Each structure stands twice: as C-alpha cells, then as structure tokens.
Amino acid sequence: MGLVTIAFIWLLDHRQYSAAHAEALDSKANEHLNLATIAAEHLKQLADRSLAVSAVVNSTANTLGNSPSDASRALAKDPVFNRFSIYDARGNWQFHSHDNLPAILPQHWLEQVYAQIENHGFVPFLPVSDISGPKIAAPKWHLPLLLPVADPQTRGQLDRIMLVEMDVGYLASLYQNIEMGYSGIIQLLDAAGQERLRADTSGVIFNGGALIAGPEQAKDPRRGGYRSVANDKVYQSIYVTAPEHGWRIVVSQQLDEILTPVQTRQTNQTWLGIIMSVAILLAISWIFTVLRRQQASLKALQNSEQEKQRLIESLETAHRRSSHAASTDHLSGLFNRREFIRIASDCLTQQRAKRRLLAILFIDLDRFKSINDTLGHKVGDMLLQAVAGRIQRMLGPEDQAARFGGDEFVVMLADNRSEQQITEWVKALTEKLSATYSLEGVELNTSPSVGISICPRDAQDIDEMIRCADAAMYSAKRAGRGQYRFFDPSLNTSRIEEFHIEQALGEALRKRQFILHYQPQVRLDTLTISGYEALVRWRHPEFGLVYPDRFIAIAERSGFIIDLGKEVLRLACEQLKKWKVQGIRTTVSVNVSALQLGQEDFADSVLRELALHDIAPDQLELEITETAILDREQLAIEHLERLKKAGIAISLDDFGLGYAGFAHLYALPISKLKIDRGLIAQLSNTHDDSPIVSSTIALAKRLQLQVVAEGVETREQLVYLKISGCDYGQGYHFSRPLSVEQLPEFDEAFKLKEVA
Structure with a gap:
C-alpha cells in the first residue's frame, strides 16, 4: 500500500506538471494571440488611414498639377505617412514627396499590384521587397504600402498607384509599454515570410538573428502558432495573418521564460515528493518491524476472531434476506421539478381545451431509507435509475415523468384516457414497480405508494394537483405498502392537523408543555427494577396528552x-x-x-x-x-x-x-x-x-x-x-x-x- 501511495504521488506530480506546463503555454498563447490581434487590427486601421491619405494626395495632385511640394505640405503633419509617391498604371512616376523615392515602380511590385487587384480588389497592401531575396531583409526605418487607385470613371480599372511609406519608429513606439518579458518580440512579416520589422519593449531590433519557424499548428488559416528557434533558443510563436493586406503579425517568447514559474513550482513539488516518499518508506519499515514483533501474539487471537467472524457472518446472512436498501438518484433521465411543472402547465391548458382528463401521480418508494442506509448510495442510485426506466417504458406519447428528489417521482398522464383507464394504468405501474430488481447481483424488493389527482375534478392548476396527489400518496402509505389512492377532499384534514402541530412545537418548547413518563426496566435474574426509560409526552392545551407517534416525525422534519x-x-x-x-x-x-x-x-x-x-x-x-x-x-x-x-x-x-x-x-x-x-x-x-x-x-x-x-x-x-x-x-x-x-x-x- 505504501509503494502504491508513492507511485500515486509521483504519478500525480507528473500529471500536475504536465497540466501546469500545458496551461502555462496555452495561457501565454492566448495572451500573445490577443496582442497579435490588437497589432494586426492597428495595422488594418493604418491601412484604412492610408486610403484617406491617398484621397488627400490624389485630390492635391489633381488640383495643383505637378506640384509635389504642395502635396507634401498637405501631409506634412501626418506622424505616420509623410513620404509618398504616385505612379501611373504602368509604374511610371508622376508625383513624389522626397527625391530619394523610386522614380520607376519596381517590376515585381507592379506585378504584385495587379495580383492584389485580382485577388482582393483595390486594397492597400505591404509589397514583398524581393521574392528571390533572403527571408530576413535588412530592417529600414520606413515600410512601404502600395495603394492601387481605381479609375473614377470605370471603377474596375487601375488608374494610378500610390506608394506610401510608414514611419517604423512610430510603429515601434506603440509596443514599448507592452509587457512581453525579457525575450518577447513582435515581428511584421510580408506575404513571402520576409521579416520587415522586429521590435520588443525597448524598441526596434536590428540583426536579432533569424527565427527559424517550425510547422504551423492552426485550424484557422488567419491565426495559429508554431515553435521557432533562434540562437539555440526555442520560442513559442503566435501569429495573426491579414492576407488581403499582405502581412502577418508574429509574437514570440522563449519557452524557458514562459515555463520559469512552472519549473520553480515543479522543483518545490519534487522535493516535497521526495520527502513524502522517504517518510512513507520509513513508516513501512517501522510497520513491518512492529508486525514482526506482534506476530506471535496475533496468532493466539486469530482463532478467537475466526469464531466471532463465523457467528457474525451466519447472523448477517439471516439478516441480509430481510434487509433492503435505497439511495439517491442523480441520473434518472427524467425531468426535474421546474421543467416538469412548466411542461405540465402547458399540457394542462391543451388538455382542457380538448376537454380531456389529465392525471398527476405522486409516487414514493416504500422503505427507501432503510434500503439506502443498508446497501449504500451506489446501489440506491442504480435502484432509482431502474425505477425511472420502468416508469419511462410505460409512458404514452403525451405522458411525462419527473423525479422531485430522493425517492419521489411524479407522472403526468395526458393521453385521451378515461378515469377507468387511468386506474388500470396505475395498477399496472404498481405491479411493475413492485417486481424484483436485480442490481449487480443483489436482488431488491420494493413497492410504490401512489397518490392520484385528476383535473378538472380535483384541481385546476398543476401546483394544486401536485399537492392533492401528494396528500393522496400519504393516504396510500397509511393503507400499507404497494397501494394507490385517489385524492379525496377529506385527506386535507390530517395534513392541516400536522401543520398545526408543527406550528405549535416552538411555542410548546418555550412554554415547557412536554413531560416525561417512565417505563420500568427489570433485571430478569433477580426480578428487581434496575432503571427507567424516559418517554416524552406533550400536554397540549387543545389536543390533550399527545403521544410521540403524532409529533416526533414532524419534529424531525422541521428540525425541532x-x-x-x-x-x-x-x-x-x-x-x-x-x-x-x-x-x-x-x-x-x-x-x-x-x-x-x-x-x-x-x-x-x-x-x-x-x-x-x-x-x-x-x-x-x-x-x-x-x-x-x-x-x-x-x-x-x-x-x-x-x-x-x-x-x-x-x-x-x-x-x-x-x-x-x-x-x-x-x-x-x-x-x-x-x-x-x-x-x-x-x-x-x-x-x-x-x-x-x-x-x-x-x-x-x-x-x-x-x-x-x-x-x-x-x-x-x-x-x-x-x-x-x-x-x-x-x-x-x-x-x-x-x-x-x-x-x-x-x-x-x-x-x-x-x-x-
């Protein structure tokens, strides 16, 4: 047992570590995904903003003629887009804000513009610098955005191309206050996977070393993750892709940094496991030592214990034949109280509209508590499931059943039945539920006490019908086991009396209305009185001397x-x-x-x-x-x-x-x-x-x-x-x-x- 405990400790330790490992990675992945999503959304807003820039520049170009200085002044105050150039549909220069901008649009960029229009329409995008070049391009302080401008007349043909450059320093400053740890970085990649920008909380990073990406793990093509390696360090990388804009935002962080808290806890847990294992081994050693010393004395007691066990087993065998058990069911598959009342209320309305009878059956299992106390909750659960199954198999298409708690079941009969047919159905149900149950090799016998109320004769709403059926069920219980009774208005008399008794218990305790009677206990060998058993009586001002059978059960239910x-x-x-x-x-x-x-x-x-x-x-x-x-x-x-x-x-x-x-x-x-x-x-x-x-x-x-x-x-x-x-x-x-x-x-x- 000790070795099993040790194995369990280490197995639990391993599972906890695995779970904490996965939880830390998942938590950080979600955090980085949110960050990448925010960055991607921000870039999308900048792209949308570039459309406004395009409108301003085009308007200026159209009205001012070939005057780039005027167009530059129109955007001089923009913190992001302050460098631009305009080309015709063939890539020839028309306007520019600075002299060092390309005079002719590169051919591979022009091809990307036409591919962008075909795939995504006139949407700004990040062009690939050089498809045949390295995956890591030398970082620059400006990022180009190409904006295809449609012909205002045809709306479907390219009129001109605008090149707008974003300030990298402005973008990097947005991420300086974001907590990404000492190894956290954020990358901007183009459609070819080239790194166009890398930054951390300190700013833009140059020559940071290539992050070699592993296979992507994503069900959504726009977002996912993968493992990457840089400088012999493994990173968890989470990305968000915007294919219509030609970029991908990647947030990466070293696994060692992510898992540092987990590793610290695991080290402490490992030491704790070692200490517990040593303690258990020492305890096992001590127990074996004690057992060896007591072995001689235990042999003398074994014969006596075996004789006692034989007597116990023979008497328990006789008692098991008359013992029954029950338990509480949580998986009956029937409706609960709230759902049943809702469905039954709707059904009652329909039944009354069709001028049909509706019956409510309140079912309680006889001796359920004794069965439950004897055989335990497991057998009780199976018993209640079996009872629920037998009830369900007897229901008609419009009938419903529910378990209200414990061993209480409620059935609604809503088919087009006469009162005689209802009686026959209840009789068949009583016989079915009284049949023997075989549960894991244990045979149980129980029976139901059933109370029946009928609408419109007994009540006009479901709550009142359930109360009437409950009262009828108590009448059936008093008649014996396996009985059913229809509601009768006279049944309310006893319930009212019980209610008054419960209400009077508190006052009776305050006024000390209880007294004791004493029954002698006689020693049989000398026939002398050895003592007395105290039996409580209630000296009630209205009912007279009340015996315990009328108030003890009520006191137990109410807590008095x-x-x-x-x-x-x-x-x-x-x-x-x-x-x-x-x-x-x-x-x-x-x-x-x-x-x-x-x-x-x-x-x-x-x-x-x-x-x-x-x-x-x-x-x-x-x-x-x-x-x-x-x-x-x-x-x-x-x-x-x-x-x-x-x-x-x-x-x-x-x-x-x-x-x-x-x-x-x-x-x-x-x-x-x-x-x-x-x-x-x-x-x-x-x-x-x-x-x-x-x-x-x-x-x-x-x-x-x-x-x-x-x-x-x-x-x-x-x-x-x-x-x-x-x-x-x-x-x-x-x-x-x-x-x-x-x-x-x-x-x-x-x-x-x-x-x-």
Missing part, C-alpha cells in the same frame, strides 16, 4: 427535534436530582436522535447538563439507533466514545429491524443491546422459537454487551428470555409507561408481587 431532545434531557436530569434529594438512586435512559448526534457540541451539552444538576454520569443512559450514526458517522462515534469514557452508558435501540450490521456493531462504543419488540412478539417458551433472538443474545454476550428485551408482554416470553440469558426486560408484562406521580405506588406493588 434538537431542542426537544435537549428538553427531554433537562427533564430527566431534573427528576434524577429530585430522586437524589429523596434518597433514591436509579438510572434513566433517554433516546437520542440522528440530528442531535450530528451537532458539534452534543457531548459538551450532555456533560454540561449532568454537571448543572449534580448527577453522576452512571445514572444516565443514552439510547441510539444505528441509523442515527450513519449520517455523520465519525462525529457521532467521537461523541459516544467521549460520553462512554465519562461513565455514561450507551445502548443500541431497535436492534433487529434490519439496519444494524454485526460487523459494524462490533466497532460501536456501546454497552447494551436492546432487541426490538418485533422479534420479541413472536416468542414462546420453546428453545427453537426464534433462533435470531437466541443467536443475538449469544453474540452480545461474546461481545461483552448486556441485553435488554423490549415489548415483553407475556409470561412465556419472559421464560424464554431468562432461559436464553437475557439480562433485562421492558414491556407491558411489567408495566406501561407511568407518570412520576404513579411510580411510588408501582414500586411498592412490584416489590410485593411475584412477577415471574
């Missing part, structure tokens, strides 16, 4: 469960303190929710509450379910280990519902195991009545855990549990949950009564 959990802990500590004053010492167990365990200060708040009421930690027991740990497992276990170390007992509640894995159970910081009442309800007094219960008790003993049986209601169950070695019992056979005022009377009666 955190404050409610703190209130229950406070009430339990207050009662323990009152009993302490009365000379009574006992223990109280309190249930803890997943949201409480996920709080960063949970352990601090529990210990602070005990210290505030001067309660010994061994008088408090916290009951958790494994699902309460799964959301933030590391943080939850840290809380529990700290509390257990402080002396607080931790028990795993509802064991046997299919959540807990025995291998995971072995690692949890618990001291008690509470077997769920669902397993206890089937017991009699025969030894072979429930092998899962007896095996669970046996395994708990091997893990040095105490066992509490919940839901003990008959003498036969009590006898079976005592024979199986169960430590504690709790249930209606001993007592229902009692108020604090009822406990003294019960305690006295229990001492006199022969329970067993």
Whole structure:
C-alpha cells in the first residue's frame, strides 16, 4: 500500500506538471494571440488611414498639377505617412514627396499590384521587397504600402498607384509599454515570410538573428502558432495573418521564460515528493518491524476472531434476506421539478381545451431509507435509475415523468384516457414497480405508494394537483405498502392537523408543555427494577396528552427535534436530582436522535447538563439507533466514545429491524443491546422459537454487551428470555409507561408481587 501511495504521488506530480506546463503555454498563447490581434487590427486601421491619405494626395495632385511640394505640405503633419509617391498604371512616376523615392515602380511590385487587384480588389497592401531575396531583409526605418487607385470613371480599372511609406519608429513606439518579458518580440512579416520589422519593449531590433519557424499548428488559416528557434533558443510563436493586406503579425517568447514559474513550482513539488516518499518508506519499515514483533501474539487471537467472524457472518446472512436498501438518484433521465411543472402547465391548458382528463401521480418508494442506509448510495442510485426506466417504458406519447428528489417521482398522464383507464394504468405501474430488481447481483424488493389527482375534478392548476396527489400518496402509505389512492377532499384534514402541530412545537418548547413518563426496566435474574426509560409526552392545551407517534416525525422534519431532545434531557436530569434529594438512586435512559448526534457540541451539552444538576454520569443512559450514526458517522462515534469514557452508558435501540450490521456493531462504543419488540412478539417458551433472538443474545454476550428485551408482554416470553440469558426486560408484562406521580405506588406493588 505504501509503494502504491508513492507511485500515486509521483504519478500525480507528473500529471500536475504536465497540466501546469500545458496551461502555462496555452495561457501565454492566448495572451500573445490577443496582442497579435490588437497589432494586426492597428495595422488594418493604418491601412484604412492610408486610403484617406491617398484621397488627400490624389485630390492635391489633381488640383495643383505637378506640384509635389504642395502635396507634401498637405501631409506634412501626418506622424505616420509623410513620404509618398504616385505612379501611373504602368509604374511610371508622376508625383513624389522626397527625391530619394523610386522614380520607376519596381517590376515585381507592379506585378504584385495587379495580383492584389485580382485577388482582393483595390486594397492597400505591404509589397514583398524581393521574392528571390533572403527571408530576413535588412530592417529600414520606413515600410512601404502600395495603394492601387481605381479609375473614377470605370471603377474596375487601375488608374494610378500610390506608394506610401510608414514611419517604423512610430510603429515601434506603440509596443514599448507592452509587457512581453525579457525575450518577447513582435515581428511584421510580408506575404513571402520576409521579416520587415522586429521590435520588443525597448524598441526596434536590428540583426536579432533569424527565427527559424517550425510547422504551423492552426485550424484557422488567419491565426495559429508554431515553435521557432533562434540562437539555440526555442520560442513559442503566435501569429495573426491579414492576407488581403499582405502581412502577418508574429509574437514570440522563449519557452524557458514562459515555463520559469512552472519549473520553480515543479522543483518545490519534487522535493516535497521526495520527502513524502522517504517518510512513507520509513513508516513501512517501522510497520513491518512492529508486525514482526506482534506476530506471535496475533496468532493466539486469530482463532478467537475466526469464531466471532463465523457467528457474525451466519447472523448477517439471516439478516441480509430481510434487509433492503435505497439511495439517491442523480441520473434518472427524467425531468426535474421546474421543467416538469412548466411542461405540465402547458399540457394542462391543451388538455382542457380538448376537454380531456389529465392525471398527476405522486409516487414514493416504500422503505427507501432503510434500503439506502443498508446497501449504500451506489446501489440506491442504480435502484432509482431502474425505477425511472420502468416508469419511462410505460409512458404514452403525451405522458411525462419527473423525479422531485430522493425517492419521489411524479407522472403526468395526458393521453385521451378515461378515469377507468387511468386506474388500470396505475395498477399496472404498481405491479411493475413492485417486481424484483436485480442490481449487480443483489436482488431488491420494493413497492410504490401512489397518490392520484385528476383535473378538472380535483384541481385546476398543476401546483394544486401536485399537492392533492401528494396528500393522496400519504393516504396510500397509511393503507400499507404497494397501494394507490385517489385524492379525496377529506385527506386535507390530517395534513392541516400536522401543520398545526408543527406550528405549535416552538411555542410548546418555550412554554415547557412536554413531560416525561417512565417505563420500568427489570433485571430478569433477580426480578428487581434496575432503571427507567424516559418517554416524552406533550400536554397540549387543545389536543390533550399527545403521544410521540403524532409529533416526533414532524419534529424531525422541521428540525425541532434538537431542542426537544435537549428538553427531554433537562427533564430527566431534573427528576434524577429530585430522586437524589429523596434518597433514591436509579438510572434513566433517554433516546437520542440522528440530528442531535450530528451537532458539534452534543457531548459538551450532555456533560454540561449532568454537571448543572449534580448527577453522576452512571445514572444516565443514552439510547441510539444505528441509523442515527450513519449520517455523520465519525462525529457521532467521537461523541459516544467521549460520553462512554465519562461513565455514561450507551445502548443500541431497535436492534433487529434490519439496519444494524454485526460487523459494524462490533466497532460501536456501546454497552447494551436492546432487541426490538418485533422479534420479541413472536416468542414462546420453546428453545427453537426464534433462533435470531437466541443467536443475538449469544453474540452480545461474546461481545461483552448486556441485553435488554423490549415489548415483553407475556409470561412465556419472559421464560424464554431468562432461559436464553437475557439480562433485562421492558414491556407491558411489567408495566406501561407511568407518570412520576404513579411510580411510588408501582414500586411498592412490584416489590410485593411475584412477577415471574
């Protein structure tokens, strides 16, 4: 593993370097491309400006006759074009501003003028000085521009040719303030590739050495890049070409300068990799040394561990048959909520115009959370994808489906169906979604709860129809698994009641309307009361005494469960303190929710509450379910280990519902195991009545855990549990949950009564 880690470090280092190398070159290429584009655009503007110069000179020449001095004065103030010459269509001189300008236009320039007119029209261009000459021409302080002037009468024939020379110093000054690094240069090449101008941030460069260009890499013929070499240095060159004007702008910079920051970072990264590799090798060496020293002691433990593993695997095999998993789907391929509502709203309008029924189905998968918690997100993703696929295959041409989140799907039936046909379609969908799923060798069974609303009978808009279908779905869930229900106005009653309960929870916490009832826990070997489980009740001013099944789920959904959990802990500590004053010492167990365990200060708040009421930690027991740990497992276990170390007992509640894995159970910081009442309800007094219960008790003993049986209601169950070695019992056979005022009377009666 260590060698793999080292290989991974160096592979990652190589990939990071390659990526940084490419990113630096690409970034600089984009920067240089922008610079070349700006320079090319500037030259194009100068070319356009030369057309205006041409108009001025031609006008002057026509009006002043053969008077070049007058034409010169017309352009004397121009900083760029202050030298010019005019030739007829055959290249013979007509006007010029300076004596050292060519008297006859060179033949190869005249040929280029006619080629320019044929290819690009009467557009100014940079002529090639000498096609047969070297690729690098001797730099000059003036750059010629040839402007073919059309005959004003025919517009299609050459009337005259104007030679305008640009001031190189002016062009070079434009690039002096541009940051191109110490090796950055900008070149102006003509159509033959001859260098007509080279400049850097310091000015014009003469005799800078040839830049030998490599093959071009460009999809766009007007722009691209290539590698070039000059004085044994490799450059990255980026160019922008203007073929209609006969020039190319090239921006180049040495690769060494571009990659200097990357090389610096790579050197630091390499040293870091070396240090980490050495550290890992030293760690591997130390681990092997420790392993050799412990090998003898590990052999003695292997046999015991193998026996424990055999028991764990046999019990997990039995539990896997009844365990289901689900997860969250992000790739269902169905519409999301927003898109579905938009499409469904348009479809609703069309359906009403055609006087057709439109149905909305709200689908929720049964036991999705238990499947998701058991098998993990990967299997859950595949399950939701499979459900989405089965829904899609049943849709008609005008039907649509969406996933609203989690395991909630919504279907719109928009074909021309009657209500009876809608019912038959929903029944077929329920059967299809209830069929077994095979996902990576794991077979899952789940079923949908479906709520249906129909327009125009139930609602007139999509939002209201979805709410109605949602209410009908909850009605289907209450009827059992794999059920479907149509919306009925009476369904809103329960939803309104839930809404009022949620609204009243905050006020109930502020006014301290919650109280505790206590159910005794009996030690089975001596039949004495060992402690009590605190069960919360709500003394509601309107609804009376409200039991947890009506408000706990709402508190968890709304987030009030955190404050409610703190209130229950406070009430339990207050009662323990009152009993302490009365000379009574006992223990109280309190249930803890997943949201409480996920709080960063949970352990601090529990210990602070005990210290505030001067309660010994061994008088408090916290009951958790494994699902309460799964959301933030590391943080939850840290809380529990700290509390257990402080002396607080931790028990795993509802064991046997299919959540807990025995291998995971072995690692949890618990001291008690509470077997769920669902397993206890089937017991009699025969030894072979429930092998899962007896095996669970046996395994708990091997893990040095105490066992509490919940839901003990008959003498036969009590006898079976005592024979199986169960430590504690709790249930209606001993007592229902009692108020604090009822406990003294019960305690006295229990001492006199022969329970067993």
